[in-house]
Amino acid sequence: MSITKYLVAGKTALVNLFSKPNTVLFPNEMVETSEDYRGTPVLVPENCTLCKKCERICPTLAIKIEKLGDVEHQFIIDLGRCCYCGECEAVCNFDSIHLQNVWMTAEMDREKLKRISTVYKRRKK
Amino acid sequence: MMILRILEFFIFPGALFAIVLSVILMWLVRKLAARMENRVGPPFLQPLYDFAKLLAKERVYPEKSMRLVLWLIPILQFSVALTMSLFLPIISPEGLISFDGDLFFFLFLLGIHGSSAFFLGWMSNNPYGGSGSGRAVLIELSFEIPLSLSLAGIANVARSMRISEITLYMAGVFFTFGSFGKILLIIPWSLLLIISLISTLGALEYNPFSAGHAETEIVAGWMTELTGPDLALVKMSEFLNLTNLSVLIAALFLGGPPVYEIGLYTRFVTFLVFLVKTLLVVFALAFIKTISSRLRVDQSTEGMWKYLLPLALGGVILILLIQQYGGA
Ligand code: SF4
Numbered sequence: 001m002s003i004t005k006y007l008v009a010g011k012t013a014l015v016n017l018f019s020k021p022n023t024v025l026f027p028n029e030m031v032e033t034s035e036d037y038r039g040t041p042v043l044v045p046e047n048c049t050l051c052k053k054c055e056r057i058c059p060t061l062a063i064k065i066e067k068l069g070d071v072e073h074q075f076i077i078d079l080g081r082c083c084y085c086g087e088c089e090a091v092c093n094f095d096s097i098h099l100q101n102v103w104m105t106a107e108m109d110r111e112k113l114k115r116i117s118t119v120y121k122r123r124k125k
Numbered sequence: 126m127m128i129l130r131i132l133e134f135f136i137f138p139g140a141l142f143a144i145v146l147s148v149i150l151m152w153l154v155r156k157l158a159a160r161m162e163n164r165v166g167p168p169f170l171q172p173l174y175d176f177a178k179l180l181a182k183e184r185v186y187p188e189k190s191m192r193l194v195l196w197l198i199p200i201l202q203f204s205v206a207l208t209m210s211l212f213l214p215i216i217s218p219e220g221l222i223s224f225d226g227d228l229f230f231f232l233f234l235l236g237i238h239g240s241s242a243f244f245l246g247w248m249s250n251n252p253y254g255g256s257g258s259g260r261a262v263l264i265e266l267s268f269e270i271p272l273s274l275s276l277a278g279i280a281n282v283a284r285s286m287r288i289s290e291i292t293l294y295m296a297g298v299f300f301t302f303g304s305f306g307k308i309l310l311i312i313p314w315s316l317l318l319i320i321s322l323i324s325t326l327g328a329l330e331y332n333p334f335s336a337g338h339a340e341t342e343i344v345a346g347w348m349t350e351l352t353g354p355d356l357a358l359v360k361m362s363e364f365l366n367l368t369n370l371s372v373l374i375a376a377l378f379l380g381g382p383p384v385y386e387i388g389l390y391t392r393f394v395t396f397l398v399f400l401v402k403t404l405l406v407v408f409a410l411a412f413i414k415t416i417s418s419r420l421r422v423d424q425s426t427e428g429m430w431k432y433l434l435p436l437a438l439g440g441v442i443l444i445l446l447i448q449q450y451g452g453a
């Protein structure tokens with residue numbers, strides 16, 4: 001309750017008033033994240049060999065690989081289940097799944113959280 | 126002529142203008158506080174969005190609460206705050222309503238506004254509401270007297286109890302530092318200004334006197350059970366009160382809108398000067414609000430009764446002495 005504390009607080013307040021704020025106006029601007037931030041896992045369909053290693057290791061069963069046709073497969077990453085552990089990225093030998101620094105994933109509908117991509121099985125040479 | 130008068134009451138500088146000004150001032154207070162705390166703060170007109178959102182929400186009443194009171198008191202608070210805004214000198218030293226002794230009628234309305242919070246919390250049948258309203262009324266009781274005393278001191282300087290006459294006198298006093306006594310008056314003037322600023326913080330339930338709605342402890346205090354339009358009206362009357370008190374202090378202590386005769390632009394310049402003075406007061410309020418932290422209710426009442434009240438009394442007595450012997 002000493003007066004010097006109030007003086008210090010007042011000085012800090014005035015300095016803050018003319019300096020750049022620490023926060024941003026959220027929906028319009030976002031805080032930048034670092035390069036190796038573990039955000040949503042994103043598949044690179046061209047590299048994937050459908051070995052299903054990631055599907056087996058995923059602790060939350062977020063990855064599902066379904067066969068559609070002879071060569072056509074559906075690769076589903078359910079962000080509603082994913083816990084961003086990074087296991088899938090670590091286990092993939094073909095560098096085909098990456099955790100990117102995208103973190104705005106909110107949706108109104110649970111189904112929309114499923115990121116679906118189509119992968120074609122490559123013929124054996 | 127009649128229509129013009131009605132327009133004055135309802136649009137400018139009456140009700141509508143008061144509401145617009147309050148929303149802007151409220152935004153300013155929040156923005157300034159945020160910037161001083163190193164945050165970005167709300168976007169422009171955020172208080173208006175809040176108000177509109179609350180208006181569209183449903184009313185929910187707790188069981189065994191007195192619905193009539195919960196429904197009526199927000200309306201009472203809003204109308205009292207709106208009535209108070211009609212007394213304010215905005216484009217001329219004379220408010221829309223002006224009569225001898227209107228200063229104390231204004232304070233009376235402020236008292237009604239403050240004490241009605243007690244019934245809101247009490248009737249809402251909620252422990253948070255109950256303790257919040259008790260605290261609010263304690264703080265109300267303690268700031269009211271220093272505030273009235275400091276305004277009485279200023280009324281004494283101008284030897285009038287009419288807001289317009291005090292405003293005119295204070296606007297002129299800066300140019301007529303004639304006698305030694307008048308210069309001496311600066312001491313009690315600044316003392317009373319600080320006291321009334323601090324009491325205003327109490328009236329608006331800002332830090333450090335925000336024990337009445339200490340969020341971390343008693344949720345929203347006496348506002349806990351208010352919902353939808355009721356809460357919107359209470360919030361709007363809070364915004365209006367910010368305008369009322371800051372404009373009143375700007376008028377009584379800084380001279381409010383003076384009358385400079387510059388032909389066509391007289392009214393415009395008057396209005397501009399009024400705005401600058403009001404903004405100064407609002408800045409001071411936001412500044413004190415930011416740098417202080419919330420006091421316990423016993424600390425704030427103790428501070429007000431032990432220090433603020435004697436200081437205010439001392440200020441008034443000093444003014445009387447200077448007037449008697451200093452020839453002011
Ligand atoms: S993403 Fe990698 S680990 Fe998963 S199926 Fe494709 S190749 Fe295998």
Ligand code: SF4
Pocket residue numbers: 041057058059060061062063077081082083084085086087088089
């Ligand atoms: S990051 Fe973890 S939880 Fe998410 S899909 Fe990959 S393995 Fe599954």
